Amino acid sequence: MTRPVTLFTGQWADLSIDELAARTGEWGFDGLELACWGDHFEVDRALAEPDYARGRRALLERHRLGVWAIGAHLVGQAVCDRIDERHQATLPPEVWGDGDPEGVRQRAAERMKDTARAAAALGVEVVTGFTGSSIWHLIYSFPPNDFAAVERGYQDFAERWGPIIDVFEQEGVRFALEVHPTEIAYDFPTTRKALAAIGDRPGFGINFDPSHLAHQFLDPVPYLQEFGSKVFHVHIKDSKRFLDGRRSILGSHLDFGEPERGWDFVSPGHGDVDFEAMYRQLNRLGYTGPLSIEWEDSGMDREWGARDALAFVKRTDFDPSAVAFDAAFAGGED
């Protein structure tokens, strides 16, 4: 198959980029989707140091690795969120600052604009990431929601992200929201509303990750049929439901990997996602960008799993057909 297979580095930030590139190059990956944390891709340095971005490319090329996208999930999350102590643990100190919520949100928005500029410096056209959401906590309507307040959440998203996307479009870079619970869009209706709120802009689209749909009982194929033109990037990640009448689909306030959870992330091909159906629909859409493995499985050795996942994608992804079968019947026997 001709689609490159990359690894998203976000879950490997405990390793230096040098070490990670060496390993993944050896394992046979085609490239990396660099996370904007750890030392993998540092937005501030990319803007401040003229050689930084070129150096990152050179480092990757030494291991025969390309780069098609960078990931800015943690800072993006803070743009719309109700800020709490969890954000402090995941934001750069200068974005967190004094932790005043509105100040955090505004600094995060500025950092996202810088991320677009840094992506352009690196020469990639896609930044994947999260948007956060001011209304996620209203997920279950009790005490009963004022649904006008829900609508204001989509508007808040549009107001905060519009100016960021202006910068993305100026830089020739596109932001790809990973549709995901806790974000402004996590399923069909919320994707529709988020896209309607921000408008059909070339700079804003979707990082399609089927693992976040599967535990919601959502099917990737109709999602891609409806929103395919907005899919800028694709994650290969899987999740699995473990429902036996005793485990809740809601997660039970338990950490990933706990045995009483009703669903969990698992290594690609070990869960409920029908990847073949997804490949076929990506083929129909003509998507030729990377398939980026975001590897997360609390019950499996990470290196064994990353290689297993790479082999899985290489073995199962395929190109679309180039022939019409009935054509072979035409013309008769002579």
Next chain:
Amino acid sequence: MTRPVTLFTGQWADLSIDELAARTGEWGFDGLELACWGDHFEVDRALAEPDYARGRRALLERHRLGVWAIGAHLVGQAVCDRIDERHQATLPPEVWGDGDPEGVRQRAAERMKDTARAAAALGVEVVTGFTGSSIWHLIYSFPPNDFAAVERGYQDFAERWGPIIDVFEQEGVRFALEVHPTEIAYDFPTTRKALAAIGDRPGFGINFDPSHLAHQFLDPVPYLQEFGSKVFHVHIKDSKRFLDGRRSILGSHLDFGEPERGWDFVSPGHGDVDFEAMYRQLNRLGYTGPLSIEWEDSGMDREWGARDALAFVKRTDFDPSAVAFDAAFAGGED
């Protein structure tokens, strides 16, 4: 069947108690579970007016209706919750006060103590209701939860409800938490943790409502097997999943009744709850208290539905067996 069938009046607070008692008596209900809002059962008047509670009983008896429990969901919810504008819409003004969150929580706690006293005045032994939760918003762990903070949520619950339950036990009344998303307990592990936090006290137990388990894919039978000794009261309510690959089990930030939702409440017997399995397990537990219909179905005429629900329960509930079958074989033929 000998278990009485009551109607929870919380969804009928637009009707006066006089009118509601007249109608439900005519329809054939055995009693009402009075909500502590509208004019159905007013806690402050029950404490202030010596004849109030007796008057309510008399009103019900005129329509051949009994009362075994009162419901205090709205005030209970405020005891642990992160307070927002939604609570203002559902709380009595004197509990809301100036809306300062900690003040609201403390006034709600005091009102719950009064509710125990009022229940005793009415002569009922069970108050059903909600507890609220300081950690509900952490339901999906992103940004990653500090799970020590989750544990502190159960502790907060125990600290706030312990003194309330002291009053319940003094009054000879029991509080029955309706296990439900947005509450401190909503599934198996959270029920375990909540019960462990507050201790095995006679004054704190469960109002078992299977509709809140069904959309989580939870089975009422093992729930009752594990927690049956703490079940003080039972709701008859149903919910149904409408999962077709396009509708999320999480609800999509849509109001109940919206066609794009992945699940919804429906009239009893029209959804996914296996009531017969529940009756059989209640029989094993020896539960002889009321089966209280909490009627809620956004797509069905309310009066048609309430009568349909009453007929459903009267037709399907049954007593346990009083004979051992093999006994009939013993003794031989002549």
Next chain:
Amino acid sequence: MTRPVTLFTGQWADLSIDELAARTGEWGFDGLELACWGDHFEVDRALAEPDYARGRRALLERHRLGVWAIGAHLVGQAVCDRIDERHQATLPPEVWGDGDPEGVRQRAAERMKDTARAAAALGVEVVTGFTGSSIWHLIYSFPPNDFAAVERGYQDFAERWGPIIDVFEQEGVRFALEVHPTEIAYDFPTTRKALAAIGDRPGFGINFDPSHLAHQFLDPVPYLQEFGSKVFHVHIKDSKRFLDGRRSILGSHLDFGEPERGWDFVSPGHGDVDFEAMYRQLNRLGYTGPLSIEWEDSGMDREWGARDALAFVKRTDFDPSAVAFDAAFAGGED
């Protein structure tokens, strides 16, 4: 429920209308959907005899029966079909004539125009029926179809039915195609194409009969969501799949009722149709027209079944909700 329940008389044409009206009136039906065959409703007499239509109304009223639609399936079928000996068995002799296919089709088209005029004379606004199809025999593409020929089939339909619908619209009557295999529309894509071919005209719509969708594995709810505005009339009919690895879903060239068939028509409520989901969606659409039982079950006594079906609909259909539930919570406690 306020929707009237009628019986489609097409499968009872062995009985005179007098006898059938007497029986169905006694059983409790609200009305009849008169078939345009047997002596139930004779189009030629309705146009030729000034009192005929009024007489039919009077006859029904004597048995407290209304009429909201007439059914013209057999003649409609011949308008687009490839004509064979089966049509001779089901057409009036003067429509069959010499049996030359194009002549039959044209005479059938003229008779359909007369049917619109007769419906107007009777004072009903809906004619249910079939369209036939010139391309049904291409259902399985082997030898490989020329799909341009399939498209020409939709065009043929539009050309033949356009002038018929002109007359319907002049008469203030609407034609409701029973979407059904062997017709120009039988599922989602074919309904889309048929409606696109003839244009969005007020005189052409759908007689929704879920039994023809169920054996195709089609869900009535999304069908009604997409095409609901074109649904002019509703049939209550059921079908059931009997798939055990040995019975084909295609029917095996076996007559209805044969035990080796993979699916069959059954009395309403005895099959795979989810009528409650259908009622809820009809409620959302505001459909208040008749629910017309088309009774067909090769394995059940007809009279037992018709009464069972009437009781089923009366017991299960319901009105939509007139209240918003959360409203009851607002306002607080005292």
Next chain:
Amino acid sequence: MTRPVTLFTGQWADLSIDELAARTGEWGFDGLELACWGDHFEVDRALAEPDYARGRRALLERHRLGVWAIGAHLVGQAVCDRIDERHQATLPPEVWGDGDPEGVRQRAAERMKDTARAAAALGVEVVTGFTGSSIWHLIYSFPPNDFAAVERGYQDFAERWGPIIDVFEQEGVRFALEVHPTEIAYDFPTTRKALAAIGDRPGFGINFDPSHLAHQFLDPVPYLQEFGSKVFHVHIKDSKRFLDGRRSILGSHLDFGEPERGWDFVSPGHGDVDFEAMYRQLNRLGYTGPLSIEWEDSGMDREWGARDALAFVKRTDFDPSAVAFDAAFAGGED
């Protein structure tokens, strides 16, 4: 429906026949299938006392009850079984005698011959019952079975029951084996082998009881298609699987009614049996004999259940169709 509904009295032997007949007559049963134990139908008295059989008929007729069959399960069981203490508890003392196994088996065989004679005296043509089996204990092949020994078990059955069936045929009575685990036939292959062993005799057939098939995952329809000509009598009894990954289909050496069992008997219509499919197939076979409720549900009040079961059968059984539907279409519109 015209098939009579009877009650098998075997599980009610703690009640005298006078009392049971009075109750069941009042509940609306059409008749009783009398058990040959308790005082319901005493084989020895029926042979010894000239008026006994006539007296039983008269007693039933006083309560408008008929009788079409008697049940001799307990004695029949002993004909082929490996005898142990459990047989002593269920056999008449004179059949048990000294308990020597071969002697018990031979006395049981003689008593079965008497049962045929007693049935003839009562004027019924069917005796339902069990055969026992010398090979049931070989159900799981470990230590590995010698399968020639299994074949000898069928032969043993044929040798012991052949002379009994001779008497049945002389008396004009038929023995209907209730196909059931622990008997010589309990599923498809064992029924085939048992019938092959004893030969296609008019005096030996099947009492069809779907409850014993359902927990084995067997479908009544193909069973009736294959063996329908040998079905002499039908039981209405239900069973339900409770499989959740923790409960074994094998029963766990637990008594009926224990909550950890993987399946159990339940009141008709409360379990896994598809009675409608069974009725349709019985209609195809032309079976017009009794539907005899064998009521057994360890979790339900017996009298509530028996009446619920009677209402269930009366509501759901139906006659076959007497018309061909397409016939109504023929003839055209004229």
Next chain:
Amino acid sequence: MTRPVTLFTGQWADLSIDELAARTGEWGFDGLELACWGDHFEVDRALAEPDYARGRRALLERHRLGVWAIGAHLVGQAVCDRIDERHQATLPPEVWGDGDPEGVRQRAAERMKDTARAAAALGVEVVTGFTGSSIWHLIYSFPPNDFAAVERGYQDFAERWGPIIDVFEQEGVRFALEVHPTEIAYDFPTTRKALAAIGDRPGFGINFDPSHLAHQFLDPVPYLQEFGSKVFHVHIKDSKRFLDGRRSILGSHLDFGEPERGWDFVSPGHGDVDFEAMYRQLNRLGYTGPLSIEWEDSGMDREWGARDALAFVKRTDFDPSAVAFDAAFAGGED
């Protein structure tokens, strides 16, 4: 496994046999099932040119390929079909001739006799193919079928194919009908009727292709149990159902590969066919002939797919057991 794996060349007729043999030999196929169209195997040349057949064998052997069967689907289809323009596109001009239907059918029948002779010349014992059907268009009985006409269709098949099979038997060759919709046999009852019509002749049997059963919900195992003795050849082909309530199992008059279809052909191992169950049953039958991959998947690159399919069969097919397990236990421990 010892069964050879071949490729049916029918869908590759756009490639010359030279090129196709070179590629498939390199990929590791064991042989080819040559289609009688394109230049793969030309019946007329095989009869006219003494060296033609030997030349084809030699060509294959150069690439280490065997040949066990040839495929004559297109001409066979015309023997019984109602002829239309689709046949012109798939027949040799000299068979089509002037296109008069009966003439086409008779010339096709003669060509099938020649095909038997050509197969003998090539030294293969099996010709796979289609029969066509004069009654396929009656698949859905509306207007209601005269089922005597359906029976005449089986008779027509027997009359037209009897003389063809005479020649096959004279030549020592067998015709293997690929059971398939649009053919005289496509499921269980139609196979029974077709075999009954033509009689149990050694020259007429089945080319078993499970992909045509799967979308009909038919199970290959009972099919092989019932008809296994008539299976002369096996195709490895797969199909998959995509049923989501919006896609019809009937195919919607859409071409293969269209996303709205309810089922489609897919590369082996990517669909609903349980090949392992099929292999096990073939092993029980003792089938040691070729497993011939008929590759067709509108959404997959053809060469990638053919190699994937070959690897799938080589990896999953296996020989039957040669030992009895319990034997190993016998003999005891020392």
Next chain:
Amino acid sequence: MTRPVTLFTGQWADLSIDELAARTGEWGFDGLELACWGDHFEVDRALAEPDYARGRRALLERHRLGVWAIGAHLVGQAVCDRIDERHQATLPPEVWGDGDPEGVRQRAAERMKDTARAAAALGVEVVTGFTGSSIWHLIYSFPPNDFAAVERGYQDFAERWGPIIDVFEQEGVRFALEVHPTEIAYDFPTTRKALAAIGDRPGFGINFDPSHLAHQFLDPVPYLQEFGSKVFHVHIKDSKRFLDGRRSILGSHLDFGEPERGWDFVSPGHGDVDFEAMYRQLNRLGYTGPLSIEWEDSGMDREWGARDALAFVKRTDFDPSAVAFDAAFAGGED
């Protein structure tokens, strides 16, 4: 993965240990679980001949094979069983002796003590095996069981095996019962009762084999959650259900491999066992012992299958995770 993969030699006793070790070493197994029958591991020689055990180790090491357990199923079975001719076929002559049941049971018990001593001589810490059961024949309660008799069966087990386990504990060896129908424990409740009867002793535990649970519809994960601390050894074996409404889950008194059976043993990965779920739970338990393939599939070539099974385990087993994923997010972007 670091868990060794061994082959249980019990089903290969027709081969000498020399030949089997040569083959399995070449195929890549890590070791053998030696059966105590054939010449694989001879308990009497191991006790009588000082060099025997050391010789066996040396033989295995020559083929790079380890040994972690020996299997004593056949003798163990006789300790509690009701003895019949099947035991004679599987016991050493000196254990069978004169075949008097109680004598056989006592000699088998003595041999099990010797087996513990022989295991110690070989230097392995685990003996796998069966216990037999005096109550297996009561599996279906008809004639109705006296359930006190069932309880006495567990007591009989404890009395017979207690002294054997004394010797095991003295020798530092543990007995691992393969939970299995026909044994004292075969599912959840029977495992609970057996463990309760014998007490929580270090010398008695479980050889976990999921194939014996799958056909009972039991889930390995909750089994391991409840009994994991007692799991001393693990078998890799699979079973598959073939339920189609005609095949009984009870096995029909048919030998393994017969096509009419409702379930059968199959090669690992070809059946219903979810091995990945099992590995994950074994990882949670910290189990690092052997995964021992007990290969049994009546429909597959034995050598092909053993290698297929080895490859299956090597490809699918994996180590647990050594990292916490969220850790990678912490620290922010700086």
